[in-house]
Amino acid sequence: MEVAEVLPEFADAFAFEEFNRMQREALPALLESSENVVASAPTASGKTALAELAICKALADGGTALFIAPMRALTNEKEDDWDRFEALDYSVYVVTGERDLNPRRARRADILVMTPEKLDSATRKHDSRRYDFVTDIDVCVIDEVHLLDADRRGSVLEVTISRLRRLCAPRIVALSATMPNVDDVAAWLDAPEEATFEFGDEYRPVDLKSGVRTYTHGDNAFADKYRRLYRALDLAEPHLREDGQALVFVSSRQDTVQAAKKARDEIAERDVSMGVRGDYDFHTDLKEAIDNDTLRQSILDGVAFHHAGLSKEERDLVEEWFKQGHIELLFSTSTLAWGVNLPARCVVIRDTKYHDPLEGEVDMSPLDVLQMLGRAGRPGYDDVGYGWVVCDSAEADKYRRLLRDGKEIESRLAESLETHLNAEIAMGTITDLEDVMDWLETTFYYVRGQSKPDEYDFPxxxxxxxxxxxxxxxxxxxxTGEDLSIEATPLGVLTSKYYLRLDTAARFAALCDRAESGPITAGDVLETVATAEEFDSVSARQDERDAISAVLVGEDTDDLDAGERKVLAILxxxxxxxxxxxxxxxxWAIRRNATRLVSALGAFLDRFVGPHAANLARRVEARIENGVAEDAVGLTAIDGVGPGRASKLAKEGLSTPGDVDDAGLEGLIDAGLSEGVAERVAEGASSLPALDIDWGQFPGTVATGENEVCDVTVRNVGEPARAGIRVTVNGVEMTSSNTYLRDSETVPVGVFGADAEELEFTVSVAFPEEPLVPITASRTVEVE
Structure with missing residues (x-):
């Protein structure tokens, strides 16, 4: 069955000319009906084409398609792969983070690509103009729906799909690796029997022989890595000697490089004939294409490594050369198993545990293990693929059971039910207890509870x-109301909007309470974020502890545990x-999460305390992002000024946007900027608010017992912005206001003859949405 016969207008959207057996069987359900579809099939059997068929039907009907990719690295790959749709005049848009989102492009896109987390965040804000595009989806394709069973991420996928179905009732097409309880997923998604497919191993293009091999565990984790590496090479060697290829999965980017280096020496020691050193033309191409010296030398010996830290060009070349056979032994992180279709005759999982910056040492998920092993066997080249798990003997039975029985997909919603329930209440979709039960009945948790009532405590x-x-x-x-209605408080709404765990939101609220009774510092903001529940699994390794103590020297951190001290030291x-x-x-991972949390904390402070407290959080966020001194952080508000440029300007005495504006073009050139850059920076500085505080007829003296009200004018001679204006006398707040400062604001200030000998009046203006240092001006009044 040729693609051009079935879908003549979309023939160029597919990477092949003819559908395989599995695709042919699913095709009528995808193209000839509008029912929801669930398809479970072995890795490498061609599931991606099922997604593309569903997308083609939606596009042909004039609709919009949403593709949910399991991880961020794969969203960009899909954007590249689907240039084929762009060539047919259909637009593909990957929805990224809050600041990078282009709502206009998202609204006009024919195919949207998102992770579950991005979709969750967007659907929570669906009634805003920025995210209204999520209510206009005609078909939603869930790639790797078995991720329902993943820790923490699984519940996000589950509640988001349930929410999306309530918002706009799209057709759902769910694709999965082989799973024993596909009928439960079909029941959850209301896919009829004729649109539920369970393709077994007979649909694999190459048979898979898989097994578990153990190693002797020692006391030294570093030495254990090499024991497992030698075990992996023992398993790969027979295939390498027969000109086959091996793919070895390890736990980290650094490990791919170290394993490749060690493997080159070991392969030479074992006298396995590999490499392309004799191929002069390839050698020349390699020298021109790869800057990374370690990678280039490894490839010459037929060995390579692949991870997300390489440039896209380097990753693409490694994949291409592996497909061509120039690379025979490839070390990779697990991302490669989910994304690129890069099979090998032999696949070995060297590491079943990995270090997560936020979670500490964790087990590789069973889903990841099965996904990686599924890469064994090259269609068209091999009759059988070999997949091996290398693990400690204590865990061998666990992995043998996994390979024999597969993994039933469970719901993880119970683990974070409070958080997701709060989000639904905050959106207004749940208003009483009956609504909660109605909502639960739309979840996979409810379906799975009916299948396993005792395990899910269903009664x-x-x-x-x-x-x-x-x-x-x-x-x-x-x-709760008198009529037993339920609604979210401002705390509940902010918690949902900023995607926070409940304990973290409670910590943020506690800091807001403190800030209302007295000033807080940047240190308070950092410590509150460092102790957020999002970092509760961070651990400090022994070799990190001296560095942590050196950063935190002189600080009282006795109340913090080792992981919290590590996060605080990094921030x-x-x-x-x-x-x-x-x-x-x-x-990198900790900073990325922390900037999101500081931004959320800023919103809490803005809502519950005021603009000055929010501005403090905004400045802390900018410093974590840019690594600049406290007095120069305002420079980062200027478009085109990053950490390097901010430091350069500050060294030349230009530490605020006002200084930059006063310096003008010539001053910026004198400070070392090129003319073109200086023009952009000057323009950026002039597009920010700029203040002039006019004290008017403010007195210099006041008699004891006398008082008068004076007008102080705060003028904005720059761009309009939201501002907080605060007046203090001898450090005690008299008045504060929250305003949108367009031109000028008159602030009444009461001057009174008090017991003190002199009174210091200070007007402070802070911008909660900009990392600008607050502008302050003071006047001293003598009391006679």
Whole structure:
């Protein structure tokens, strides 16, 4: 069955000319009906084409398609792969983070690509103009729906699909690796029997022989890695000697490089004939194409590594050369198993555990293990593929059971029911207990509970939900009315909007309470974020502890555990632009999460305290992102000024946008900027608010017991912005206001003859949405 016969207008959208057996069997359900479809099939059997068929039908009907990719790395790959749709004049748009989102492009896209987390966040804000595009979806394709069973991420996928179905009732097409309970997923998604497919191993293009091999576990984790590496090479060697290829999965980017280096020496020691050193033309191409010296030397010996830290060009070349056979032994992280279709005759999983910056040491998920092993066997080249798990003997039976029986997909919703329930209440979709039960009936949790009532404590479900609601009420996220109605408090709404765990939101609320009774510092903001529940599994390795103590020297951190101290040290050093080498491996992930949390904390402070507190959080966020000094952080508000440029300008004495504006073009050129850059920076500085505080007829003296009201004028001679204006006398707040400062604002200030000998009046203006240092001006009045 040729693609051009079935879909002549979309023939160029497919990477092949003819559908295989599995695709042919699913084709009528996808193209000739509008029912929801669930298809479970072995890895490498061609499931992606089923997604593309569903998308083609939606496009032919004038609709919009949404593709949910299991991880962020794969969303960009889909954008590249689907250039074929772009060539047919259909637009593909990958929905990214809040700041990078282009709502206009998203609204006009024919195919949207999102991760479950991005879709969850977008659907929570569906009634805003920025995210209204999520209510206009005609077909939703869930790639790898068995991720329902993944820790933490699984419940996100589950509640988001349930929510999307309520919002716009799209057709759902769910694709999965082989799973024993596909009927439960079909029941959840209302896919009829004729549109539910369970394709067995007979549909694999190449048979798979899989097994478990053990190694002798020692006391030294570093030495254990090499024991497992030698075991992996023992398994790969027979295939390498027969000109086959091997793919070895390891736990980290750094490990791919180290394993490749060691494997080159070991392969030479074992006298296995590999490599392309004799191919002069390829050698020349390699030298021109690959800058990474370690990678280039490895490829010459037929060995390579692949991870997300390589440039896209390097990754593409490694994949292409592996397909061509120039690379025979490839070390990779697990991302390759989910994304690129890169099979090998032999696949070995060297590491079944990995270090997660936020979770510490964790087991590879059973889904990842099966996905990786599924890469064994090259269609058209091999009759059989070989897949091996290398593990400690204590865990061997667990992996043997997994390979023999597969993995039933369970719901993970119970683990975070309170968080998701709060989100639904905050959106207004749940207003009483009956609504909660109606919502639960739309979840996979409910379906799975009917299949396994004892394991899911199904008979006590209503009681469990009531306890959940009472907990939300007690903690201030939800309030109940006299008519037993339920609605979210401002705390509950912000928690949902900013995608926070409940304990973290409670910590943020506690800091807001402190800030209302007295000023808080940047240190308070950093410590509140460092102790957020999102970081509760971060651990400090022994070799990191001296570096952590050096960063935090002189600080009282006795109340923090080792993981919290590590997060705080990374944030403090990031803010000063000097992260110690020992902490850098985890710093990127921790900083990325922390900036999101500081931004959310800023919103809490803005709502519950005021603009000055929110501005403090905004400045802390900018420092973590850019690594600039506290007095120069305002420079990062200027478009085109990043960490390097901010430091350069600050060294030349230009530490605020006002200084930059005063310096003008010539001053910026004198400070070392090129003319073109100086023009952009000057323009960026002039597009920010700029203040002039006019004290008017403010007196210099006041008699004891006398008082008068004076007008102080705050003028904005720059761009309009939201601002907080605060007046203090001798450090005690007199008045504060929250305003949108377009031109000028008159602030009444009461001057009174008090007991003090002199009074210092200070007007402070802060911008909660910009990392600008607050503008302050003071006047001293003598009391006679």
């Amino acid at each position: 006590n479900l209503r009681e469990r939900v009531r306890d959940c609601l009472e907990g939300l009420v007690e903690r201030g996220f939800v309030e 403090r050093s990031a803010a000063s632009g000097s992260t110690p080498a020992e902490l850098r491996s985890d710093a």
